[in-house]
Amino acid sequence: MMKFRFLSPYCEKIGAMKLGLLLFTFLVGFSLTLVAQGPGLRPPGPPPHRQGEPPGLGGRGGPGGREHTATEAGLLQLLPADERPPARNKVKIRERSDEVSIQSNGMPDHLIGEFPNPGNPNEVREQDYDIVFPADPEEASFVTRMQGDSSNRHLRVFGVTLDGVFLEPGTAEFWMGRRENGWNYEALGGAVPLGLDANYGHVQPDGNYHYHGLPTGLMNRLGHEAGKHSPLIGWAADGFPVYSLYGYKSGNDPLSEVVELKSSFALKEGSRPGGSNAPSGGYDGAFFEDYEFIPGSGDLDECNGRFCITPDYPDGTYAYFLTREWPVVPRAFRGTPVALKPPGGAGGPEGIPGRGGPPQGRPPGGRPPRPF
Numbered sequence: 001m002m003k004f005r006f007l008s009p010y011c012e013k014i015g016a017m018k019l020g021l022l023l024f025t026f027l028v029g030f031s032l033t034l035v036a037q038g039p040g041l042r043p044p045g046p047p048p049h050r051q052g053e054p055p056g057l058g059g060r061g062g063p064g065g066r067e068h069t070a071t072e073a074g075l076l077q078l079l080p081a082d083e084r085p086p087a088r089n090k091v092k093i094r095e096r097s098d099e100v101s102i103q104s105n106g107m108p109d110h111l112i113g114e115f116p117n118p119g120n121p122n123e124v125r126e127q128d129y130d131i132v133f134p135a136d137p138e139e140a141s142f143v144t145r146m147q148g149d150s151s152n153r154h155l156r157v158f159g160v161t162l163d164g165v166f167l168e169p170g171t172a173e174f175w176m177g178r179r180e181n182g183w184n185y186e187a188l189g190g191a192v193p194l195g196l197d198a199n200y201g202h203v204q205p206d207g208n209y210h211y212h213g214l215p216t217g218l219m220n221r222l223g224h225e226a227g228k229h230s231p232l233i234g235w236a237a238d239g240f241p242v243y244s245l246y247g248y249k250s251g252n253d254p255l256s257e258v259v260e261l262k263s264s265f266a267l268k269e270g271s272r273p274g275g276s277n278a279p280s281g282g283y284d285g286a287f288f289e290d291y292e293f294i295p296g297s298g299d300l301d302e303c304n305g306r307f308c309i310t311p312d313y314p315d316g317t318y319a320y321f322l323t324r325e326w327p328v329v330p331r332a333f334r335g336t337p338v339a340l341k342p343p344g345g346a347g348g349p350e351g352i353p354g355r356g357g358p359p360q361g362r363p364p365g366g367r368p369p370r371p372f
Contacts, residue, residue, distance in 0.1 A: 113197025125207025
């Protein structure tokens with residue numbers, strides 16, 4: 001018998017290595033206690049709001065088709081997370097030789113904000129997720145981007161956390177409601193009010209609660225703290241692991257100092273094009289298009305990840321990291337992602353979570369060695 005233990009209170013796997021089959025199951029119960037936000041989990045706020053159009057105003061229309069005219073980033077107003085979800089958290093994770101399946105009711109394992117609220121009119125409801133992604137991820141020959149590429153509109157969900165909740169960084173909000181012109185509003189940019197709570201989560205019309213930023217309630221539940229390597233937070237849609245903020249300074253040396261990892265993105269210099277097809281004003285973080293990747297400026301690549309050693313993968317793996325600075329939740333995949341959600345508007349009324357499958361089969365190769 002071989003025993004595998006994730007470095008979290010969520011799951012433990014005990015199984016026999018027969019015919020390459022690994023199986024583990026865990027059930028997570030809802031916690032009624034809100035753990036105070038720990039050191040290092042301060043909100044990643046956008047640039048301070050400047051004088052001009054109030055953030056989030058100037059829009060009209062219904063959800064998914066609102067014609068927002070705001071062009072400035074604003075201070076992000078987060079609702080306190082002091083409400084119990086309407087149902088207990090239930091998660092079942094099974095890992096086989098070629099796939100990982102996650103069944104979840106989508107209920108977070110921590111307190112959440114009040115929903116509906118003035119910025120989000122939707123009620124949290126139980127979901128019926130049956131998610132499948134590769135168990136043997138391998139680097140693809142090209143990077144797959146979630147935003148800025150119309151051919152990848154089906155990739156709305158970056159990954160799923162250990163409590164069975166989606167990481168979904170994008171929104172369905174576009175300047176003047178014109179998706180075809182780009183200029184996608186950032187969920188954490190503060191230009192458009194989305195009713196986010198202190199976990200950077202909110203709710204879609206189908207009742208799906210999901211994270212747009214650092215899932216602070218979950219991170220605290222997992223014992224996340226400065227000075228220690230991040231625990232496993234979840235998995236990306238391509239099967240690679242997801243961590244948050246803290247990793248080894250030297251990715252290949254577990255004896256090196258633990259530091260907060262920095263992204264390699266920054267705001268563009270200058271001003272947006274303006275005119276009838278683009279917003280005006282300086283690049284301030286209100287839109288996805290306000291940012292650019294600057295190779296070597298941070299610790300992570302354009303997918304907000306790196307090849308490194310982690311406590312769960314002492315022989316190394318590619319791993320994604322949630323960061324305090326943009327993009328916070330990665331916007332691109334190093335491996336071959338599955339669509340965890342059918343085509344539809346992220347953050348809007350479309351897109352019902354469901355069972356996913358690789359676009360053209362699962363990537364070949366084996367999973368990086370794991371500690372047993």
